[in-house]
Amino acid sequence: MYTKEQTQVLQLLTSKVLKDAASVDQLRDVLRFHEFRYYILNDPLISDVEYDTLYKSLEKLETENPELITDDSPTQRIGSSLNKDFVTVAHLVPMLSLDNSYNSQDLVDWDKRVRGLVSSSNIEYSAEPKFDGASISLIYENDKLTRGATRGDGIAGDDVTTNIRQIGSVPLFAKFSDYGIDKIEIRGEVLMTKENFKKYNLLLASEGIPPLANPRNAAAGSLRMKDPASVRKRRLEAILYHVSFVSLNEKKIKGAELLKTHAGSLELLTSLGFKTPFNDKRVFSSIEEVVSFCEEFEVRRDTLPYEIDGMVIKVNSVEYQQQTGSTTHHPRWAIAYKFKARQASSKLLKVEFQVGRTGSVTPVAKIEPVQIGGVTVTSISLFNADVVAEKDLRIGDTVLVERAGDVIPYIVKPLSELRTGKEKKIIFPENCPVCYDPLVKPEGEAIWRCININCEAQVVERIIHFVSKDAMDIRSLGEANIRKFYKLGLLKNIPGIYTLDYKEVSKLEGFGEKSMNNLKSAIDRSKAQSLNRLIFGLGIRYVGETTAKVLGKSVESILDLANFSLEELQELKDIGDKVSESIFEFFQNADNIAIIKTLASAGINIKGDKKEASTGTLSGKTFLFTGTLPTLKRGDAEKLAEENGGKLLSSVSNNLNYLVAGDSAGSKLEKAMKLKTIQIINEQDFLNMIQP
Ligand code: IVH
Numbered sequence: 001m002y003t004k005e006q007t008q009v010l011q012l013l014t015s016k017v018l019k020d021a022a023s024v025d026q027l028r029d030v031l032r033f034h035e036f037r038y039y040i041l042n043d044p045l046i047s048d049v050e051y052d053t054l055y056k057s058l059e060k061l062e063t064e065n066p067e068l069i070t071d072d073s074p075t076q077r078i079g080s081s082l083n084k085d086f087v088t089v090a091h092l093v094p095m096l097s098l099d100n101s102y103n104s105q106d107l108v109d110w111d112k113r114v115r116g117l118v119s120s121s122n123i124e125y126s127a128e129p130k131f132d133g134a135s136i137s138l139i140y141e142n143d144k145l146t147r148g149a150t151r152g153d154g155i156a157g158d159d160v161t162t163n164i165r166q167i168g169s170v171p172l173f174a175k176f177s178d179y180g181i182d183k184i185e186i187r188g189e190v191l192m193t194k195e196n197f198k199k200y201n202l203l204l205a206s207e208g209i210p211p212l213a214n215p216r217n218a219a220a221g222s223l224r225m226k227d228p229a230s231v232r233k234r235r236l237e238a239i240l241y242h243v244s245f246v247s248l249n250e251k252k253i254k255g256a257e258l259l260k261t262h263a264g265s266l267e268l269l270t271s272l273g274f275k276t277p278f279n280d281k282r283v284f285s286s287i288e289e290v291v292s293f294c295e296e297f298e299v300r301r302d303t304l305p306y307e308i309d310g311m312v313i314k315v316n317s318v319e320y321q322q323q324t325g326s327t328t329h330h331p332r333w334a335i336a337y338k339f340k341a342r343q344a345s346s347k348l349l350k351v352e353f354q355v356g357r358t359g360s361v362t363p364v365a366k367i368e369p370v371q372i373g374g375v376t377v378t379s380i381s382l383f384n385a386d387v388v389a390e391k392d393l394r395i396g397d398t399v400l401v402e403r404a405g406d407v408i409p410y411i412v413k414p415l416s417e418l419r420t421g422k423e424k425k426i427i428f429p430e431n432c433p434v435c436y437d438p439l440v441k442p443e444g445e446a447i448w449r450c451i452n453i454n455c456e457a458q459v460v461e462r463i464i465h466f467v468s469k470d471a472m473d474i475r476s477l478g479e480a481n482i483r484k485f486y487k488l489g490l491l492k493n494i495p496g497i498y499t500l501d502y503k504e505v506s507k508l509e510g511f512g513e514k515s516m517n518n519l520k521s522a523i524d525r526s527k528a529q530s531l532n533r534l535i536f537g538l539g540i541r542y543v544g545e546t547t548a549k550v551l552g553k554s555v556e557s558i559l560d561l562a563n564f565s566l567e568e569l570q571e572l573k574d575i576g577d578k579v580s581e582s583i584f585e586f587f588q589n590a591d592n593i594a595i596i597k598t599l600a601s602a603g604i605n606i607k608g609d610k611k612e613a614s615t616g617t618l619s620g621k622t623f624l625f626t627g628t629l630p631t632l633k634r635g636d637a638e639k640l641a642e643e644n645g646g647k648l649l650s651s652v653s654n655n656l657n658y659l660v661a662g663d664s665a666g667s668k669l670e671k672a673m674k675l676k677t678i679q680i681i682n683e684q685d686f687l688n689m690i691q692p
Pocket of ligand 1: 098130242312331
């Protein structure tokens with residue numbers, strides 16, 4: 001897309017526009033270049049802070065000169081308004097599906113059929129991954145993205161342009177005109193990478209929301225979301241793999257040449273800044289080579305950043321594609337080679353209800369053991385009562401189970417046509433299956449809970465979480481031992497780990513001298529773990545590792561957290577209302593404080609990483625920076641404040657001493673003006689405070 005020289009020029013321009021005033025066009029060129037480096041190459045050349053600075057400069061210029069705003073400006077991705085009902089739009093060319101093949105013989109047969117339809121025996125095939133996401137169609141007119149649509153029924157789909165604009169790797173502007181292209185329709189797939197999928201599910205889990213089943217559903221569901229901002233949060237990607245319609249003008253020569261082949265079309269799209277399978281595809285002149293390539297790819301399948309469910313083989317020459325034509329369902333010039341299924345059917349034997357460490361009651365399906373992708377699956381979480389009801393699952397059902405790569409297995413659906421009438425309804429218990437206390441379902445939540453914090457199941461799960469790898473990491477005290485010790489009355493709660501009666505333990509089977517030494521030293525070692533691990537290990541609701549780290553850095557001792565007001569907690573980085581309330585509640589509870597004190601007296605580290613109150617000139621003072629400062633970058637100004645002993649706050653409150661306001665300071669300035677106690681200063685005032 002960008003040559004080495006262009007990259008150098010744009011990098012120079014970047015430094016220039018970061019320092020001096022720049023034109024709208026310069027800022028847009030530079031921002032588009034950095035979007036490309038970030039979203040397409042995954043190789044950014046500037047920091048997020050620098051990107052934000054550039055973005056804000058463009059935003060400012062556009063706010064001051066609204067006549068300069070264009071639809072394809074990098075500032076125009078983020079739609080603020082919600083999607084209304086999606087309008088149905090006809091595709092320029094029907095979006096057909098692909099015929100499937102499952103083995104080498106199927107491909108050999110297809111090759112024969114193609115050869116029977118094409119005028120030449122010199123046929124090239126291009127093979128590439130078959131992406132497992134949601135298909136989309138994009139239209140660009142006069143270099144601008146004018147429409148994005150879902151597949152729908154293949155003839156017409158939903159207009160989801162606003163949501164597609166949230167996907168960073170979809171260019172809003174691409175110089176098709178350089179190739180003599182006035183209008184083009186492109187096909188592709190919207191995906192979520194496996195890594196982002198996992199992160200997103202962790203986020204959902206921390207909010208008590210059941211996880212999404214797989215990256216495909218995550219992508220497909222995203223396209224039809226009402227709120228574009230939520231689409232953005234899902235960090236989707238789009239890979240484009242087919243040009244379905246093109247209108248060329250008199251300058252057509254350059255584009256026409258590339259568009260003669262599929263590989264050329266991918267090259268053209270790649271050169272314009274799209275993500276495509278250009279680097280993964282290979283062109284072959286025999287079907288045997290195609291078969292080996294597909295087989296090799298299947299082996300590598302799990303090493304790719306996203307899910308693929310097979311390969312797609314296409315006749316490379318567009319002229320020959322036209323000679324083969326299409327049926328009403330699929331083109332004859334392309335075929336999917338499907339990888340081995342990651343789905344299998346099995347019988348739902350029973351549903352057990354498990355109580356988690358926060359008391360959540362999760363239905364777990366026990367199924368007849370079934371092999372999927374080399375793993376035997378016997379147990380599958382059903383998340384909550386709503387999921388069970390939605391899928392209309394019944395005991396005795398034959399169910400379709402899917403397990404993709406490292407995604408946890410899930411039940412896709414019951415095969416209701418195989419029902420005999422003997423299947424039984426799944427009845428959700430009204431009482432905790434462990435302590436028998438009545439279950440409650442808090443307002444607005446999908447999960448039933450046992451609220452007896454002394455419920456045996458919760459206590460055991462809390463201990464298991466406390467010793468887990470990302471918490472205190474006491475490996476020799478695994479789940480099985482904890483359950484055993486608890487049953488025998490040797491371990492009753494978290495502090496009990498540090499007063500374990502080793503003499504009694506050593507009498508148990510499997511606890512010879514060596515394992516005893518391992519156990520003792522692992523428990524001893526854990527005493528020195530950093531505070532963030534202890535905080536995470538305490539299992540405070542909504543407090544994941546990231547929040548635990550923030551808390552660990554904000555205090556000198558964990559006990560200081562008991563003195564934090566709700567407001568002070570909310571001022572900490574990235575801690576929202578729900579999380580701060582949960583932390584506040586936890587530290588106001590005397591039982592929890594008693595546990596922490598017992599741990600401390602057993603020698604567990606409770607010291608945080610808060611830098612000693614600095615002796616700097618800003619010591620004891622709190623700061624918040626807003627707007628564009630005349631000389632300092634936001635990040636640098638914040639660093640200066642901290643280096644001089646100041647504390648940064650993330651919102652305006654009575655605890656704020658100084659609001660350093662630059663240009664275009666918005667709501668924070670307004671709020672600070674209302675709260676009379678805050679001093680509003682400019683960059684120079686701030687610099688004067690730290691100058692000797
Ligand atoms: S080509 C007219 N290439 O798979 C043929 N399709 O199961 C255009 N798909 O509807 C499609 N990866 O949504 C093509 N590399 C790829 C693909 C791909 C995934 C999807 C596409 C298609 C479906 C058929």
